[in-house]
Amino acid sequence: MGIPETDLIEEMDLSSVECLNMATGKEWGNAVKPGYREDAGLLCQSDDDEQLIVTIPFKQLVNLTSLIIRGPADGTAPRTVKVFVNKPNLSFDNCGKKAAESLVLTAAQATGDEKIELDFTQFQNVRVVSIFVDDNQGGGDVTNVAKIVVNGHPVHTTNMSELKKC
C-alpha cells in the first residue's frame, strides 16, 4: 500500500468505547487512552475470569493494518485474541463465531511492543472493532492489558464531527 499506516487513536470515538468483564478501577481507558496506555503500570484487568472484550467504535470508516497488544510479563498478558469487525453487539455468548482474525500471541508479542500484522482484506471499511481476549499466557484467572494500539488509515469520507455550521 502506498499510504503509510498511522496510529488510529485520533479516529477512535473514545466516549463510546465499551469493555465487558473489566474490573472496577482498572478500566479500558488504562489500555486505550493516549498517555495512560504508555504507562505500563496502568492496566485494564479482567474481573470474573480471564476473558475480556473491548469494543472500539471509530468516528469514520477505517482500514486496519496492524495491532499492538501489550501486557505485563507476569503471565497475565493475553494469549488467544480474536478480532471482530463491525459487530457492535458482541458479547461473551456470540464471540464463538468465526472472527475476522484469530491470533495466538507469543510471549514476546504479548509483552513487547511488537506489531501484529492483520489480514488486510478482512479489515476494510471498519466502523467498530472488537478485541476479544480468550485466555492469557499463564492460564490464570486474571488477564491484564497495558496497551492496545490500532494501526491503519482512515477511508477518506466526510468526517461529520469536523463539520461546522456556517
Add this chain to the structure above:
Amino acid sequence: MVLEATMLCIDNSDHVRNSDYLPSRLQAEGDAVNLLAGAKTQSNPENSVGVLSLAGKVPRVLVTPTDDLGQVLNAVHGISTGGSIKLSTGVQVAHLALKHRQNKHQRMRIVLFVGSPVCASKDELTSVGKKLRKCNVAVDVISFGDIEQNSEKLEAFVAAVNKNDNSNIVTVPPGAIIADVLLSTRVFMADDNITNGASSFAAAAAAASSQAAVRGYARDGAIADGADDPALMLALRVSLEEERARQEAQMKDTDDASSEEKNAAAHLICAQDTIAKGSGKPPSPIVDPLSLDEEALLQRAFALSMAEEHAITTGKTGNDNQDTMTGSDAGLQMESQENTISLAAHAADFQDNEPCIDPILSSLPAGEGDEEKDSPRESRRSQQESKHSKTS
C-alpha cells in the same frame, strides 16, 4: 442521575391472581412498575424502560427499551396471566433486549418482580447471574408472595450478579403495598444515599407526581375529587418520608454500631412497625420551632382538606340522588370512597405520632368524622337498592 436502560420483568404467572397484596398481586406489581418506570424516565431524560413478561408460554418482550412512558403503561395494562415463571430464560431474554439498546452509553439494569415459586435450580440461577455480571448488567429483585420459599435462590442469584453493590433484593411482606415499600429502597434511588434527606425528598416528589399522573391517565382525566389532589398527596407523602428519615436517624444515633450494617429494607420495616404500633417516642426531643411551625401548618392544611373532602363527598351523594346512576359513576364513587378511607388511615398515623394534631382535630365539628365516613356508603347502598327496585 444514572444513565441506564432498564428492563422491568413482570411476573404474570397464575400465582399472581392471589389477592394477599391488595388489590391483587398482579395489580400491585403493575402499580409498582408504573411508578418505577416514571421514576426511571424522570431521573434522566435519556433513560429508557422496557417491559417483559416472565410467564405465559415463553417469556416475551412486551416493550423494547423506550423513553415513551405511554407504551410502558399500555403494556402493563394489557398483560394477561397464565403459566409459571421461567426466570433464567426470562433474564437472558431481558439481557438480549438490553444488549441491543440504541444508546450504548446507557448502563444495563434488569428489575425482576418475583411473586411465585421459582422452579429454576440455585446453580442454574447462579451461573446466569455470573454471565450477567460479566456483561456489566445490574439486577434488582423484588420478591413478594412466596418470600421464604424463594429467598435462598434469589439471594444466591443477586449475590452472583452483584458488582460494586449495584444489585439489590427487596422483600415485600404480605399486606404491604409494593410501590410504597420500594419508594425508600435503593431500587428507586439508584446510587444515591438513602439517608440523604434531599434525595429522598426528590424521589418522593417525583413518585408522587408520577402516581398522580398515572391515576389521571387511568381514569381519562376524571380528576374531580379532592383526594386526587396531587399537591395534597405530595405533602402527605413527603411528610411521611421525613418522619421516617428522622426516626431512622434517631435509631442510628442510639445504636450506631449495629445499625450501620443493616440494609434499607430492615430499616423500613422497623420504621413501619413503630408507626403502626404508635409506640414511637415523639420524633425529636429537642423541638425545632421552625419545623414545628411547618408541621402545624401541614396538619392544618390536612385537616382543612379533610373537611373539604367530606363536604365534596356529601355534596356528590346529594347530587347523585337526582341523577340516574351509571355503572362507571358507581366505580368512580367507590374509588373516591377508598381514597377517603386511606386518607383517614393516614390521619390516624399522624394522630398517633404527633401530639400536636389532637387540638386541631378536636377543633373540627365534633363527631363528624365517623358519621361522615359511614353515611355516604349507606346512602349509596340505599340508592343502589332503589335503583335495583326501579329496574326490576
